[in-house]
Amino acid sequence: AILNLKNSIIKKLEVLDELKLYKEVELPLSSVLASMEIEGVPLNVEAIDYYGKSIHRKMDAIKEEIMSYSNEEINLNSPRQVGHFLYEVLNIPKPDKKGSTANDMLLKIVDEHPVVSLLINYRKYAKLTSSYTDTLPSQVFSDGKIHAMFNQALTTTGRLSMSEPNLQNISIRDEEGKLIRKCFFYPDDENLFLSFDYSQIELRILAHVTGDQNLIDVFNSGEDIHASTASKIFGIPLKDVSHQQRAIAKTVNFSIVYGTTPYGLADKLKISPAEAKTIIEAFYNTFPGIRTFEEKEFIKTMLKRRRYLKDIHSSNHLLRAFSERAAINAVIQGSAADLIKVAMINTYKALLPYKTKMILQIHDELIFKVPKEEIEIIKPIIKNAMESAMNLSIPLQVEGEEGKTWYDAK
Numbered sequence: 143a144i145l146n147l148k149n150s151i152i153k154k155l156e157v158l159d160e161l162k163l164y165k166e167v168e169l170p171l172s173s174v175l176a177s178m179e180i181e182g183v184p185l186n187v188e189a190i191d192y193y194g195k196s197i198h199r200k201m202d203a204i205k206e207e208i209m210s211y212s213n214e215e216i217n218l219n220s221p222r223q224v225g226h227f228l229y230e231v232l233n234i235p236k237p238d239k240k241g242s243t244a245n246d247m248l249l250k251i252v253d254e255h256p257v258v259s260l261l262i263n264y265r266k267y268a269k270l271t272s273s274y275t276d277t278l279p280s281q282v283f284s285d286g287k288i289h290a291m292f293n294q295a296l297t298t299t300g301r302l303s304m305s306e307p308n309l310q311n312i313s314i315r316d317e318e319g320k321l322i323r324k325c326f327f328y329p330d331d332e333n334l335f336l337s338f339d340y341s342q343i344e345l346r347i348l349a350h351v352t353g354d355q356n357l358i359d360v361f362n363s364g365e366d367i368h369a370s371t372a373s374k375i376f377g378i379p380l381k382d383v384s385h386q387q388r389a390i391a392k393t394v395n396f397s398i399v400y401g402t403t404p405y406g407l408a409d410k411l412k413i414s415p416a417e418a419k420t421i422i423e424a425f426y427n428t429f430p431g432i433r434t435f436e437e438k439e440f441i442k443t444m445l446k447r448r449r450y451l452k453d454i455h456s457s458n459h460l461l462r463a464f465s466e467r468a469a470i471n472a473v474i475q476g477s478a479a480d481l482i483k484v485a486m487i488n489t490y491k492a493l494l495p496y497k498t499k500m501i502l503q504i505h506d507e508l509i510f511k512v513p514k515e516e517i518e519i520i521k522p523i524i525k526n527a528m529e530s531a532m533n534l535s536i537p538l539q540v541e542g543e544e545g546k547t548w549y550d551a552k
Contacts, residue, residue: 163445163480168294171483174490174500175292175302181499181511182287183309183326183548187279190325194275197267197318204264211257218264232257266316274312274322281307286329292503299472300447300479302503310504314552323549332513334544335551336498338524339507340482341539342367344399347477350534351444354431361536368392375424394425398432399474401467432470441469443476444532445484481538482506485531492527496520509551517544 155161205218212231217223221243228234229241234254237247245262252258281288293303304310313319327335345367349357360370365380372391373380383391390411397407408418426432440450449472453461482503489508490500498520502509508528512520521542528540545551 158448159446160448163447167445167480167483167487170487172294174486175294177490178500178502179289179291181501182283182285182289183501184287184328185278185282186286186325186327186329187282189327190275190278190322193321193325194271197271197275201264201267201271204260204267208257208260208264218261219268224261228255228257228261234258266318270319270322274307278307297479298449299475300443300483301475301505302479302483309502320549323552324547326548327546328511334512334514334517334546335548336510336512336517336520336524336542336544337507337548337551338510338528338540338542340528341541343478343481343506343538344474345395346534346536346538347444347474347481348399348432349536351473351477352429352431353535354429357429357431358535368395371395371425371428374428375421390421394421398422398425399471401470403463403467441473441476443473443480445477445480447476447480449476478506481532482508485528488531489524489527492523493520496523509548512544 152161155164208218209216212227216227224243225241228243229236232255234251234257236242237250245265248258248262252262278288281290283289288307288309290307290309291305293305296303312322345357346361348354349361356374360367366388368391369380369383369388371394372378372383372387375391375394376383376387378387393410394407397410402410402422404415404419404422407422408415411418411421440448442448449468451465451469451472454465454469456462456465482505486500486503486508493500493510496516496519497513498516499511500508501511508524510520510524521544525540525542529538531538543551
């Protein structure tokens with residue numbers, strides 16, 4: 143069936159101006175992904191088993207503390223039982239009409255009773271065990287490695303995803319989640335992990351695709367982008383920007399990339415929607431070029447990948463607003479996906495004469511297995527391949543670090 147469809151699909155790609163994307167990016171990338179899947183990633187089963195047991199001990203201690211507030215056993219994995227316990231037994235005010243026990247709702251009532259924060263922590267550990275420490279050992283092959291699958295055509299933005307298992311979801315924001323990366327290391331002392339990560343790639347792409355001169359100037363000047371944004375939206379000199387104002391600007395910068403609403407930003411910053419709206423307007427006034435996305439029924443990434451927005455002209459305000467936010471997100475995320483794919487192809491080719499192997503792609507980060515004797519030779523080669531992947535109106539920057547474990551290469 144696929145062979146019968148080939149000619150008509152190729153013609154359609156030509157009409158949509160996506161044939162180059164297919165032939166020069168997606169097709170050669172499939173070979174790169176195959177090599178990464180075959181190479182695999184080393185996981186020390188003893189190390190992750192030891193770490194998993196320490197997590198289970200923490201869960202047991204938290205559960206015991208939670209149960210000290212109850213006269214009967216509670217299944218902490220049952221939303222119904224937890225809801226009854228919180229809102230009827232302990233009489234904690236409900237965060238919504240239904241008495242939801244979802245984490246975002248629990249965060250709203252975290253100060254109402256000590257049991258709420260205990261429950262949030264218990265769930266965090268439960269997720270670590272169910273997703274990683276209890277399951278990853280069974281996915282290690284006889285060679286001591288995990289050979290996960292990279293999904294090339296699954297996401298709407300064009301980003302790569304992983305499955306069996308998904309190593310992209312190991313948290314780097316939470317230290318205990320990040321510690322799982324300490325269990326990934328080579329059993330010999332001959333190979334290291336090397337990680338190279340694009341610096342603020344989404345904001346750089348935002349500056350490039352919108353052509354906003356103010357944003358381009360910030361990057362080209364070498365200024366701290368978040369401090370510079372704070373200076374502009376709060377109307378204060380750069381030297382007077384406080385740590386808190388920079389943190390707010392950082393949240394705003396990344397929220398704009400994801401197409402936030404005043405309500406979404408208000409929730410993140412713990413301010414009123416009116417205040418959030420004022421901050422968003424100040425951002426757009428500072429970088430007016432970012433409003434230039436056209437309201438078409440599809441958007442194109444930098445390499446002309448399309449995403450269709452069926453509700454962009456909907457009479458339903460909510461559907462239309464969602465599509466408008468998705469348009470910004472799809473252009474930026476999709477272009478970032480284009481970039482990392484080109485970088486992977488270029489880097490793979492540059493590494494062919496060496497023993498170094500690319501083993502993982504985690505969003506805007508590439509991770510390598512590097513023999514110790516190649517480490518200083520290989521770093522400038524990878525850096526050059528990644529930074530020259532695309533020619534933007536502002537320079538691309540990558541930062542690298544090596545280490546014995548995946549955790550150390552951060």
